[in-house]
Amino acid sequence: MNVSRAYTLAAAALIAGGSLMVSSDASAQTLVWEDNFNGPSIDGNKWIYDVGDGCQLGICGWGNSELQYYTSRPENARIENGNLVIEARRENFGSRVFTSARLKTEGRMHFKYGTLEARIKVPDLRNGLWPAYWMLGTIGNWPARGEIDLLEMGSAAAIAAGVTNRRVGAAVHWDYNGSQADYGLDYNSASDLNGGFHTYRMSWDPQFIRVSIDGQQYLEFAISNIEGASLHEFHQQYYVLLNLAVGGSYTGVMSNNAITAPLPGKMEIDYIRLYQNPGSELYTGANPPSGKFGVYTERADMNARLNYNGDANLWLWNNLTPISASAFEGNQLMAYRANAGAWYGLGVALNGYKNMSLFGNGRLKFHMRTTTPSTFKIGINSSFGDSWLDFVNGGQQYGLVRDGNWHEVSIPFSAFHDLDLRAVKQMFMVVSDPPAANVDVLIDNVYYQDN
Structure with a gap:
């Protein structure tokens, strides 16, 4: 038009x-x-x-x-x-x-x-x-x-x-x-x-x-x-x-x-x-997955998972440098350092769409390890555009503790506004405005779980 x-x-x-x-x-x-x-x-x-x-x-x-x-x-x-x-x-x-x-x-x-x-x-x-x-x-x-x-x-x-x-x-x-x-x-x-x-x-x-x-x-x-x-x-x-x-x-x-x-x-x-x-x-988005859907995890108990050799890619958008660290599970993890003074972000983008409609009453789950007091956002992109949740230090953390240890984060999909789970294009995103000090962010075991 x-x-x-x-x-x-x-x-x-x-x-x-x-x-x-x-x-x-x-x-x-x-x-x-x-x-x-x-x-x-x-x-x-x-x-x-x-x-x-x-x-x-x-x-x-x-x-x-x-x-x-x-x-x-x-x-x-x-x-x-x-x-x-x-x-x-x-x-x-x-x-x-x-x-x-x-x-x-x-x-x-x-x-x-x-x-x-x-x-x-x-x-x-x-x-x-x-x-x-x-x-x-x-x-x-x-x-x-x-x-x-x-x-x-x-x-x-x-x-x-x-x-x-x-x-x-x-x-x-x-x-x-x-x-x-x-x-x-x-x-x-x-x-x-x-x-x-x-x-x-x-x-x-x-x-x-x-x-x-x-x-x-x-x-x-x-x-x-x-x-x-x-x-x-x-x-x-x-x-x-x-x-x-x-x-x-x-x-x-x-x-x-x-x-x-x-x-x-x-x-x-x-x-x-x-x-x-x-x-x-x-x-037509027929036969949507259910149960546990792996976004970035090596666990064997997933009912289905993304294929990073065909239908998905992990994109580092800005100001993220890989660092060495031990995974929460398996051998692979997202482990990055963001320098102070510049925004940082990443996203798991699909080569198409996923119908995740059966997860409407479920949760986005992942493990995260960080000490940063800075505010960051967790998001999902669908036909409505980006939908973000703010993680403000001292506010709702959905299980995250900023003590440098691994903690499970569990977010109900109902917490995201303007989210069309029938048409998901980026299944997991992280973004932050420029932090005041360097930030280490480690993420692993990302998956969707239905109710």
């Missing part, structure tokens, strides 16, 4: 396809995932919310100067008459005077290659509403993670041309030799698209990404020249997002008083379906 329309033409020349044509028929593929929104409420096994105004992630206005506060309330997102309804409202909430909702399948459904189809109705957008049906890659940081926009409406250019409700756009964004690259096209319908349902379809294979509305293709993007056009992002798994933004850079409507679109405004989704061929990739 990036707002840039200054497309990188040098890169686009390498990858833009030819003439428009009707997309391939999804009926030749296998239906592997769908939501028809026929249940009493939004299915949490398929969707999770982005909440807030983005400031909590350091991207106020969600990086696009948007004016709304996203919530998970039924006022903004609900099932109604067999449709998913995303409703933008004019109301004071949090730091904003508009509310809406943004839903995503992150940690619940990711895929590589296939045909994704949705039947969507948008409201009267004139002017300042911005509906979006789009996708983000699961690996890396934007723009190197990649983005595919299948439906965006309400652009500043459409407003200026008087076709706000008739113009729909699709675009892709990626990293081209270290810089942001963008390519997109718009389609002007002969009649207004708001007020009625239309079928938006993306066909994605190793050669092309194609997007259509009601069978009329309006974007073709060639992705087979992976090295020449730096298109690695479009050959990895993506998840789906649906949202209705208010204002922002894409619309050119940047102030609360300039929003003239009728509110409340409803974006409605009748269904969304994914079809795939053999050899395509699909992740």
